[in-house]
Amino acid sequence: QNELFVFPNKKTGFDPSEIDLLDPANKALISPNLFRVQKIATKDYFFRHHLETSVDNLSGTKNFFWKREGLKGIDGIVKVRTNHLGDIVGVGEY
Structure with missing residues (x-):
C-alpha cells in the first residue's frame, strides 16, 4: 500500500511509457x-489519486479521485517512487 502508479489515459492520449517520468517539467502531465494503492482485494485493486485525502468512494468521483481495477485495468501502468518533495526518483522498480 501507498505505492504510486502512473496510469495511461485514453481520453487525453497520455501514455506513461512515452514520456520521461523523471523530468520535473512533466509534472503537470503526470x-x-x-x-496510490488504497487497498487490494481478492480480484480488485483500489487506487486513490495522489492528492486526494478523503476515503469516500462516491460514484460521481470515480476515475477522477479513485479507481477500482481488475487485472485487465492495470495493463500499461507504471510504478514510480517519489522523494519527500514529490519528485519522481525511480521508475518501474518493484
Missing part, C-alpha cells in the same frame, strides 16, 4: 494520472 499529476492527473498519478494514483
Whole structure:
C-alpha cells in the first residue's frame, strides 16, 4: 500500500511509457494520472489519486479521485517512487 502508479489515459492520449517520468517539467502531465494503492482485494485493486485525502468512494468521483481495477485495468501502468518533495526518483522498480 501507498505505492504510486502512473496510469495511461485514453481520453487525453497520455501514455506513461512515452514520456520521461523523471523530468520535473512533466509534472503537470503526470499529476492527473498519478494514483496510490488504497487497498487490494481478492480480484480488485483500489487506487486513490495522489492528492486526494478523503476515503469516500462516491460514484460521481470515480476515475477522477479513485479507481477500482481488475487485472485487465492495470495493463500499461507504471510504478514510480517519489522523494519527500514529490519528485519522481525511480521508475518501474518493484
